[in-house]
Amino acid sequence: xxxxxxxxxxxxxxxxxxxxxxxxxxxxxxxxxxxxxxxxxxxxxxxxxxxxxxxxxxxxxxxxxxxxxxxxxxxxxxxxxxxxxxxxxxxxxxxxxxxxxxxxxxxxxxxxxxxxxxxxxxxxxxxxxxxxxxxxxxxxxxxxxxxxxxxxxxxxxxxxxxxxxxxxxxxxxxxxxxxxxxxxxxxxxxxxxxxxxxxxxxxxxxxxxxxxxxxxxxxxxxxxxxxxxxxxxxxxxxxxxxxxxxxxxxxxxxxxxxxxxxxxxxxxxxxxxxxxxxxxxxxxxxxx
DNA sequence: AGCTCTTCCTGAAAGC
DNA sequence: TGCTTTCAGGAAGAGC
Numbered sequence: 496x497x498x499x500x501x502x503x504x505x506x507x508x509x510x511x512x513x514x515x516x517x518x519x520x521x522x523x524x525x526x527x528x529x530x531x532x533x534x535x536x537x538x539x540x541x542x543x544x545x546x547x548x549x550x551x552x553x554x555x556x557x558x559x560x561x562x563x564x565x566x567x568x569x570x571x572x573x574x575x576x577x578x579x580x581x582x583x584x585x586x587x588x589x590x591x592x593x594x595x596x597x598x599x600x601x602x603x604x605x606x607x608x609x610x611x612x613x614x615x616x617x618x619x620x621x622x623x624x625x626x627x628x629x630x631x632x633x634x635x636x637x638x639x640x641x642x643x644x645x646x647x648x649x650x651x652x653x654x655x656x657x658x659x660x661x662x663x664x665x666x667x668x669x670x671x672x673x674x675x676x677x678x679x680x681x682x683x684x685x686x687x688x689x690x691x692x693x694x695x696x697x698x699x700x701x702x703x704x705x706x707x708x709x710x711x712x713x714x715x716x717x718x719x720x721x722x723x724x725x726x727x728x729x730x731x732x733x734x735x736x737x738x739x740x741x742x743x744x745x746x747x748x749x750x751x752x753x754x755x756x757x758x759x760x761x762x763x764x765x766x767x768x769x770x771x772x773x774x775x776x777x778x779x780x781x782x783x
Numbered sequence: 784a785g786c787t788c789t790t791c792c793t794g795a796a797a798g799c
Numbered sequence: 800t801g802c803t804t805t806c807a808g809g810a811a812g813a814g815c
Contacts, residue, residue, distance in 0.1 A: 496808070496809075497809095498809095527791090527792095528791095552809085576809085576810090577809095578792095578808090578810085579792085579793095579807085579808055579809065580792090580793080580794095595793085612792095613792080613793055613794075614791085614792040614793050614794085615791080615792060615793085616791070616792065616808075616809060616810080617809095618810090653784090653785095654784070654785075655784080655785055655786085656785090656786095659785080659786085662809085664809085664810075671808090671809070672808075672809085721794095721795095721807095760786085760787095761786090761787070761788080761808090762808075762809095763808085
């Protein structure tokens with residue numbers, strides 16, 4: 496599933512050759528994952544890519560005004576969320592079309608940017624520059640940019656389970672199920688711990704664990720569990736280095752104890768019961 | 784505030 | 800063998 500490291504890998508790939516290219520033609524297959532597909536098909540041709548960015552799990556392809564359109568065409572941003580199975584790949588226009596490919600952006604250099612998404616949990620929309628600030632305002636903090644102090648302040652007063660908060664995109668943008676579990680393992684925190692009850696030391700440990708895990712995962716070009724590939728169609732390798740994610744029933748790399756799986760915040764959560772001890776259950780009050 | 788449940792969608796895997 | 804059912808999950812919305 497594409498999370499921050501996978502999206503970052505896709506963005507870095509696109510960034511090497513997409514800026515400067517002009518869109519020649521836009522075509523769509525199914526459009527139920529696109530907001531205002533007709534508007535995108537009408538607006539983008541003639542516009543030139545000026546930058547490619549990552550915002551949490553969103554890919555942001557920034558378009559400046561194209562050479563042919565001039566002042567009448569203000570800046571706009573094509574925002575893409577890969578959902579569960581989304582792929583954004585750059586190919587030559589003539590190449591065979593993979594099944595479930597639903598968006599085609601033909602470029603002026605004979606290549607094509609294609610969006611493929613088996614389950615169509617992904618999303619695509621065009622955000623005018625004037626509305627980008629509003630869009631960004633809904634996103635949580637960047638896990639790789641937030642300071643330790645800010646991280647502690649953000650989570651330390653919340654009464655929700657720590658795993659739920661890590662997955663909440665309006666708190667931190669970019670962490671999904673894989674990296675939440677891997678971060679909690681490294682910080683030795685059980686996913687059901689209540690954030691408010693964590694010590695400063697534990698929060699600082701989690702902040703570092705998140706940074707370390709994400710940086711490692713980016714170095715290995717993300718985790719390919721099922722469908723994830725980068726902009727060149729290559730799989731990542733970080734799935735080979737997961738310590739707990741989808742390792743339930745297998746021995747912990749640290750202590751050999753059997754990794755377990757529980758549902759937290761509606762998600763499978765994998766943890767080592769010895770390295771990540773369960774929170775102490777509240778003592779029952781005895782009323783008289 | 785925060786939890787659970789449901790919906791979206793398809794393919795893989797399990798069940799019969 | 801082959802058909803049917805179940806499950807997985809990011810995000811949003813409903814209801815509690």
